[in-house]
Amino acid sequence: MKLKHRTSCPVCESTHFTAFMEGTVDPGTLRTEDFKITDNRYGSLWTFQQCDDCSFVFSNPCLHEDAVLEFYSQLEDNEYSDEAEGRGKNFKTILKRMAKIQTPDSTLLDIGAASGIFLNEALHSGYDVTGLEPSEFLVKEAKRLYGLDILQGTIEDLDENLSFSTVTCLDIIEHLVEPDAFMSRVANMIKPGGLLVIVTPDIGSIASRLAGKHWWHYRIAHINFFNTRSLERLLGKHGFDIIKKNRYTWNFSAFYLATRIFPSINNKKSLQKILKKINFKLQLFDSWEIYARKKN
Numbered sequence: 001m002k003l004k005h006r007t008s009c010p011v012c013e014s015t016h017f018t019a020f021m022e023g024t025v026d027p028g029t030l031r032t033e034d035f036k037i038t039d040n041r042y043g044s045l046w047t048f049q050q051c052d053d054c055s056f057v058f059s060n061p062c063l064h065e066d067a068v069l070e071f072y073s074q075l076e077d078n079e080y081s082d083e084a085e086g087r088g089k090n091f092k093t094i095l096k097r098m099a100k101i102q103t104p105d106s107t108l109l110d111i112g113a114a115s116g117i118f119l120n121e122a123l124h125s126g127y128d129v130t131g132l133e134p135s136e137f138l139v140k141e142a143k144r145l146y147g148l149d150i151l152q153g154t155i156e157d158l159d160e161n162l163s164f165s166t167v168t169c170l171d172i173i174e175h176l177v178e179p180d181a182f183m184s185r186v187a188n189m190i191k192p193g194g195l196l197v198i199v200t201p202d203i204g205s206i207a208s209r210l211a212g213k214h215w216w217h218y219r220i221a222h223i224n225f226f227n228t229r230s231l232e233r234l235l236g237k238h239g240f241d242i243i244k245k246n247r248y249t250w251n252f253s254a255f256y257l258a259t260r261i262f263p264s265i266n267n268k269k270s271l272q273k274i275l276k277k278i279n280f281k282l283q284l285f286d287s288w289e290i291y292a293r294k295k296n
């Protein structure tokens with residue numbers, strides 16, 4: 001697979017950056033499965049560099065956008081919906097926080113909607129929802145599970161003249177080759193005064209620093225990482241003010257957690273049944289949940 005060599009930071013365009021971490025990914029062996037949301041082969045990481053100016057951490061060399069899109073459009077992830085209950089709880093917390101800022105009868109676009117777990121919760125909270133998801137399989141899953149009509153594609157496929165009161169990007173921006181171009185497009189689709197919600201791993205977190213190369217967010221699908229400074233830079237550049245920041249809380253079943261550590265549990269059906277009934281709430285202080293308002 002051909003990679004692209006960056007000569008400037010994908011967030012602030014600075015040409016000054018330094019080595020951050022040596023990678024282990026072999027681009028020649030990449031397959032669609034490597035991009036699964038539930039991928040549990042942690043420790044596969046790209047060679048990362050960090051911008052001296054905005055501190056954004058980006059893979060360099062990096063994949064071409066069309067190659068990434070190809071992987072996501074073919075992606076099938078049967079395990080993702082297994083954790084619908086836990087993920088639904090994560091998302092209900094976000095919707096409660098959103099309701100304190102925005103009236104829930106507004107229009108909402110969820111980018112990278114996966115199987116529609118969040119979109120379904122948002123619909124039931126009163127939002128007029130639109131979802132975008134590149135994977136044909138996950139779009140069909142959303143229809144099968146919730147009767148949702150999610151559009152297959154990326155923000156590039158959406159009519160530029162559409163605008164929404166709220167846009168949500170939950171665990172999306174760390175997957176993007178060009179986050180700046182993406183945010184520019186998002187900014188054009190949010191009404192003045194509208195709300196942008198982002199969830200993304202925080203590479204500046206204590207968890208990331210302590211875990212080093214073993215940080216659980218290092219996986220093939222994560223090609224870039226933000227911290228507070230680079231997020232503020234990106235959002236500020238596109239006319240957003242951060243109005244609230246929370247640490248994202250994870251709700252897991254014991255099954256999900258156990259398969260992260262012992263993938264072989266996937267083959268033990270009786271143990272699975274028990275583990276799926278035990279639920280955890282975990283605060284790892286490792287990800288940001290950002291609420292930002294588009295300037296008038």
Ligand SMILES: [Zn+2]
Nearest residue numbers: 009012051054
């Ligand atoms: Zn930069």
